[in-house]
Amino acid sequence: MKRHLLSAGDLTRADAELVLQTAEELRSLADRPIKKLPALRGRTVVNLFFEDSTRTRISFEAAAKRLSADVINFSAKGSSLSKGESLKDTSLTLEAMGADAVVVRHWASGAPHLLANAGWSRSSVVNAGDGTHEHPTQALLDAFTMWRHLGSLDGRRVAIVGDVLHSRVARSNALLLKTLGAEVTLVAPPTLLPVGVEGWDVETSYDIDAVLPKADVVMMLRVQRERMNAAYFPTVREYSRRYGLDGRRMDTLQDHTIVMHPGPMIRGMEITADVADSHRSVIVEQVTNGVAVRMAVLYLLLGGSEPALSLEASGEEEGR
């Protein structure tokens, strides 16, 4: 693996499978009386959040703490960041405090890349979502959840429905799922598909009803109105009617198909309550899996003298 996790595209298939297998081993920790492993004892993980986030931050925090790392939470509100400090100076400060890893969320696409490659610090950088660019650990936890339910993702059809334009989750998922052999279809109104989507190596569709019956996984995305500065669709009601997942549409799915949502979800907008609470919904499980996957990423990046070698490169026979 590379020293930083900035993009789901940085992961080779062997890297991604190593993360999934490691997460599988770490997931059982949740069932044990003592939810603690010593692997990152004495390592410092900084959660650097320039943008509001609840589940991603607490997920990373729980992951780092269960591996015995020291965790420092640094959020933009109420810190020197809100006083105008530059990313460079923040980074130098964290370096001086001895951070081994910086988990960064930023409203600007590319901020983690700058942090990792500008030479300001030696710590590993994990992208926890940058602007409308990427969110690789979300893609990993989504893939992990699919893998646990469906087995190998080779040839599986994944429909990602909703506000693809503003979704870093969709972009990271498209990259990672392709690496793992799945076929991705993006479903959105024309105004919510990004420019250049032709180059993503995915199918696109404007018609959710044509895509659902063939899908093995349906991933609903939230409409990110906070990032919208123009009218992308006429009304919420129209969007919901044309692109929302309701009980009627759920009935057209195959029996084994699972419904996912990266959260936070708006019930009644992109997904109805009966779908969100149905037996197909793995939305709560995604949160549990998120901790295991983030533990896996932190362990593989920081657990040894250097990041883990991927399975085939290490020459070990242990790969199951």
Next chain:
Amino acid sequence: MAAPPATPATARPAPADGGRTVLDPRDISRALTRIAHEILERNKGADDLVLLGIPSRGVPLARRVAAKIASVEGVDVPVGSLDVTMYRDDLRMRPARTLLRTDIPPGGLDGKVVVLVDDVLFSGRTIRAALDAMNDVGRPQAVQLAVLVDRGHRELPIRADFVGKNLPTSLVEKVSVRLEEVDGEDSVTIAGMVSTGSTTRDGSTTRDAEEAR
């Protein structure tokens, strides 16, 4: 009618990667049978026993010992596996390692007599890590250690309760345990020189060479 020339009883098939075979499949089977009997004798039966193999080769060994206990005593002893990777004292000296399976039997370890099973006992550091790992899982009534081969050179105050074969070795020698379930054949071989890496007194390299093959 002359019988075909018998091969001398001492001749052992040479392993593909060189070295000398010290245990063949029948020797391994006999050693495990004896260990199974010794475990039953020491614990006066199979009540409250749990066998925990240390991956990767300790796990099939633990299953085989459990099968032998079942055939002798008619009791199915729970078998699990315990990965010690994160508890190793040399975790930070190499790139992050692949985790192996930890699988604690449903009854847990509290109050049980746990027999740890591993292939080779060398520095004792793996067993120390296993004891630490177990500490986070439960509180056994007692812990015992069974190994197929004890090659000496302990660096910690740890000894095995049940030993398949004591194998005096020098530090430059390399002991390889191969098992049907993992490697497609049963054998224990000893080779003269470690071909990769340096052999140091701390044993980590040699130990690792054995484990990583």
